[in-house]
Amino acid sequence: MSVRITQSMLSERFLADYQAALRRIARAEEQLATGRKVVRPSDDPVIALRALRTESLLRDIAQFRRNADYARSFLDAQERSLAEGEDLLKRVRELLVQGSNTALSREARDAVASELRAVREQFAAVANTNLGGRYVFSGEATTEPAYGPAGLLDTPPAQRPLVAVLSPGVSLPLGVTAVELFRPLPGGEDLFRFLERAEDVVRTGGDVNAVLGDFEGFENNWLRRHTYVGSLQNRLELMAARLDDQAVSGERLLSETADTDLAEAVTRLTTAQNVYQAALGVGARILLPSLADFLR
Numbered sequence: 001m002s003v004r005i006t007q008s009m010l011s012e013r014f015l016a017d018y019q020a021a022l023r024r025i026a027r028a029e030e031q032l033a034t035g036r037k038v039v040r041p042s043d044d045p046v047i048a049l050r051a052l053r054t055e056s057l058l059r060d061i062a063q064f065r066r067n068a069d070y071a072r073s074f075l076d077a078q079e080r081s082l083a084e085g086e087d088l089l090k091r092v093r094e095l096l097v098q099g100s101n102t103a104l105s106r107e108a109r110d111a112v113a114s115e116l117r118a119v120r121e122q123f124a125a126v127a128n129t130n131l132g133g134r135y136v137f138s139g140e141a142t143t144e145p146a147y148g149p150a151g152l153l154d155t156p157p158a159q160r161p162l163v164a165v166l167s168p169g170v171s172l173p174l175g176v177t178a179v180e181l182f183r184p185l186p187g188g189e190d191l192f193r194f195l196e197r198a199e200d201v202v203r204t205g206g207d208v209n210a211v212l213g214d215f216e217g218f219e220n221n222w223l224r225r226h227t228y229v230g231s232l233q234n235r236l237e238l239m240a241a242r243l244d245d246q247a248v249s250g251e252r253l254l255s256e257t258a259d260t261d262l263a264e265a266v267t268r269l270t271t272a273q274n275v276y277q278a279a280l281g282v283g284a285r286i287l288l289p290s291l292a293d294f295l296r
Contacts, residue, residue, distance in 0.1 A: 061250060067164045068166055071236055075229060088119050088123060089218070096198060104205075117195075123195070140162060151192065
């Protein structure tokens with residue numbers, strides 16, 4: 001059974017091919033303009049989904065890298081303060097050794113005691129080290145100074161160090177708290193009270209050697225906490241380097257998945273334009289007889 005091909009059928013076929021050619025040109029131009037293989041999910045759902053997942057991963061990595069940058073600043077601030085504190089501790093030892101000399105005059109003892117008080121005030125500044133409006137030794141209570149008129153801040157939040165989340169399920173403590181740093185033994189004497197006591201002992205000519213023995217605990221604790229912060233800085237750099245590598249790999253994967261190959265896109269556009277021009281030529285030959293017949 002033969003099928004009669006009418007002029008209307010030819011015209012409809014031409015219009016369908018014409019529209020398809022226009023769509024191919026539009027898509028090729030869109031890919032060149034945006035630099036993306038897939039402009040909308042309907043273009044290629046599989047590639048679109050893969051690109052969305054990669055972009056989501058890259059956003060997470062970017063946030064983790066910001067967390068790492070803040071953690072680096074936070075730990076650096078603590079490290080500088082800990083180094084300053086070590087210098088102050090050395091001065092305290094020198095003053096205590098000086099004050100242990102029983103031959104000192106009353107005026108000399110007063111001078112040593114006054115300097116111990118000045119060192120205690122410097123330690124208060126160390127405890128209240130501030131980074132962008134946040135107290136770095138106040139644990140989770142970053143808006144409250146670690147040391148004030150009431151003494152050392154030892155509320156539960158102040159005893160919990162901040163943590164930085166650096167990947168799913170992986171976090172890094174942001175250094176030490178003032179409670180850990182200034183109070184070697186839980187519930188024991190803190191460094192500020194010790195310095196008050198040392199000042200009184202020196203001023204009154206008491207047993208400074210006994211005070212020196214107690215001082216070693218504060219020295220050792222400070223050095224141990226300083227070493228711990230240094231180890232956290234090293235861990236952070238390793239984690240940050242891993243995040244940098246992941247970001248580079250993710251960007252490369254996203255580029256391979258979603259970015260347009262310019263040479264290939266230009267070729268597709270040229271081909272689509274040639275097909276479009278050919279379709280116009282065919283259409284002119286299809287439509288012309290009908291128009292001529294109509295004119296006759």
